[in-house]
Amino acid sequence: MRTLFLYLTFKVFWRFFFSVIIGVRFIGARKLLGHKQFVLASNHNSHADAVTLMTAIPNNRLSKTRPIAAADYFGINKFVSFISWFFLNLVLIPRKKAENPGDSDPIEIMDDVLKKGQSIILFPEGSRGEAGILQTFKKGVGYLMEKNRSIPVIPVYMEGIGRVLPKGNKIILPSLTKVYIGEALYFKEESAEEITKIIEQKILDLKEKSVKYKQNFN
Amino acid sequence: MDKLIASVNLSGEIQMVIGVILGILLLSSFLFWTWGLFRSSAGLTELKTRTKSWWGMATLFLLAALISPIITYIGIGFLSFAALREFYSVIQLRKSDRAGMLWCYLAIPIQYYLAYMGWYELFIIFIPVFMFIWIPFVLVLSGETKMIMTSMAGLPTSIMLCVFGLSHMAYLISLPSIPGFDPGGKGLLLFLIFITQMNDVMQFIWGKLFGRHKILPKISPNKTWEGFLGGLVSSMIIGYFMKFLTPLGDGEVIIISFLIAGVGFIGDVVISAIKRDMGVKDMGGAIPGHGGVLDRIDSLSMTTPIFFHLVYFFAY
Numbered sequence: 001m002r003t004l005f006l007y008l009t010f011k012v013f014w015r016f017f018f019s020v021i022i023g024v025r026f027i028g029a030r031k032l033l034g035h036k037q038f039v040l041a042s043n044h045n046s047h048a049d050a051v052t053l054m055t056a057i058p059n060n061r062l063s064k065t066r067p068i069a070a071a072d073y074f075g076i077n078k079f080v081s082f083i084s085w086f087f088l089n090l091v092l093i094p095r096k097k098a099e100n101p102g103d104s105d106p107i108e109i110m111d112d113v114l115k116k117g118q119s120i121i122l123f124p125e126g127s128r129g130e131a132g133i134l135q136t137f138k139k140g141v142g143y144l145m146e147k148n149r150s151i152p153v154i155p156v157y158m159e160g161i162g163r164v165l166p167k168g169n170k171i172i173l174p175s176l177t178k179v180y181i182g183e184a185l186y187f188k189e190e191s192a193e194e195i196t197k198i199i200e201q202k203i204l205d206l207k208e209k210s211v212k213y214k215q216n217f218n
Numbered sequence: 219m220d221k222l223i224a225s226v227n228l229s230g231e232i233q234m235v236i237g238v239i240l241g242i243l244l245l246s247s248f249l250f251w252t253w254g255l256f257r258s259s260a261g262l263t264e265l266k267t268r269t270k271s272w273w274g275m276a277t278l279f280l281l282a283a284l285i286s287p288i289i290t291y292i293g294i295g296f297l298s299f300a301a302l303r304e305f306y307s308v309i310q311l312r313k314s315d316r317a318g319m320l321w322c323y324l325a326i327p328i329q330y331y332l333a334y335m336g337w338y339e340l341f342i343i344f345i346p347v348f349m350f351i352w353i354p355f356v357l358v359l360s361g362e363t364k365m366i367m368t369s370m371a372g373l374p375t376s377i378m379l380c381v382f383g384l385s386h387m388a389y390l391i392s393l394p395s396i397p398g399f400d401p402g403g404k405g406l407l408l409f410l411i412f413i414t415q416m417n418d419v420m421q422f423i424w425g426k427l428f429g430r431h432k433i434l435p436k437i438s439p440n441k442t443w444e445g446f447l448g449g450l451v452s453s454m455i456i457g458y459f460m461k462f463l464t465p466l467g468d469g470e471v472i473i474i475s476f477l478i479a480g481v482g483f484i485g486d487v488v489i490s491a492i493k494r495d496m497g498v499k500d501m502g503g504a505i506p507g508h509g510g511v512l513d514r515i516d517s518l519s520m521t522t523p524i525f526f527h528l529v530y531f532f533a534y
Contacts, residue, residue, distance in 0.1 A: 023300075023303055023307070025503075160307065163307070166313060169313065169316060171316045171317060171319075171320050173306075173316060173319055173320060173323070174299075174303045174306075174323070175303065175306060175307050176303060176304060176307040176502055
């Protein structure tokens with residue numbers, strides 16, 4: 001039931017909305033196939049990001065893929081957190097552990113999700129940034145992958161989604177967007193810092209590719 | 219289903235043009251295929267990609283234009299939408315322009331609904347008068363005045379190019395029928411698109427074969443006087459033989475074809491100049507070998523209103 005519901009929401013409704021109306025194109029979506037479990041790491045420009053990525057997840061993985069979102073935004077009350085789970089399949093994590101020492105550890109929440117055999121969609125930048133500028137990655141993704149070395153990380157760069165729904169704006173507008181999906185990364189001995197660096201570099205490489213793609217001016 | 223097929227009631231003239239279009243596509247595909255057997259080059263591969271795309275575009279267009287008028291209105295409306303979306307993805311606008319952009323998108327269904335209703339008086343002034351007043355006001359309401367002049371000029375221009383001009387294609391279907399003229403609005407639409415696109419192709423062919431003297435080297439280095447004039451003359455000849463699709467006389471149809479070719483060139487170089495300014499080669503990547511939607515319909519956005527008003531003047 002849950003799979004069918006999510007299939008209709010993401011693969012029919014949102015898929016139509018994002019490909020036909022907004023104009024999103026996935027480049028390399030085949031690289032998502034064939035992984036039992038994965039961590040999708042992407043740059044973050046807008047609230048539309050998680051939904052866009054969910055439309056590209058293979059059907060049989062859909063109900064087992066959980067985008068990670070901030071509890072101070074998508075979980076301000078019981079009702080909003082229910083909606084976040086019911087329609088978007090989100091997992092909520094507290095972002096400001098330093099200010100509220102009582103909060104549970106976000107790394108542990110994500111680790112539990114992975115231990116249950118589910119996949120996650122993660123934005124290592126931590127919060128939405130300006131379109132076209134990559135913020136320094138938070139190290140959380142490194143600590144998480146250090147504990148789960150058998151699971152691959154798939155780097156993703158989204159170009160143009162910042163123009164669809166920029167931070168601090170309520171108007172959603174169509175804009176041609178390209179989502180570049182990279183090769184899966186496996187980690188063996190790297191430390192948390194190194195893992196974070198490698199993922200950041202791979203996403204920057206995809207960004208380079210998108211810039212090159214645009215400058216084929218004769 | 220039976221009802222739908224019964225409504226596809228094509229006059230002999232239109233059936234003939236469909237035959238001609240299929241013939242041209244088959245001939246060029248065959249030509250490039252045999253040419254490829256003897257010699258292959260990068261140029262030929264591009265021609266093949268382009269021809270493949272032409273097959274797709276011709277099929278889509280003929281289906282949209284001939285099955286039912288409702289699909290024609292929706293199809294042309296979506297074409298406007300795709301063109302406008304490409305335009306906004308390429309030009310640089312401010313964050314405070316987003317409300318104005320939203321109104322420009324909303325103008326599309328309104329304009330096409332007016333075409334569908336056949337309310338000519340409002341159809342013809344909705345964008346040039348009402349939206350021209352409303353868009354700058356919405357921009358003012360955003361409160362940000364830095365660079366507002368560029369947005370005030372750019373947004374109305376974007377809907378004039380992508381919506382107002384193209385929506386005249388939809389209005390051709392809404393024109394009252396003329397007694398004794400079978401093809402009707404469908405015929406006029408087919409004539410306009412056939413001549414505009416053949417003019418583009420002819421300019422390309424003449425330019426490739428005989429092109430020596432560049433017209434606007436700074437804007438469009440591939441455009442030559444030989445190509446332009448060759449296209450002009452070819453379009454007039456093709457237009458003369460396609461006269462049966464229109465209710466016009468010999469002289470009128472030649473004048474119209476001449477203007478389609480000339481104005482098509484203008485549309486082409488205007489969009490080229492915008493692309494130069496923004497530093498991109500193509501407006502998008504929707505059509506392999508051609509670029510974006512707007513790269514294909516650049517000439518059409520200007521030939522459509524000219525064609526519409528000339529036909530209106532001559533025949534009504």
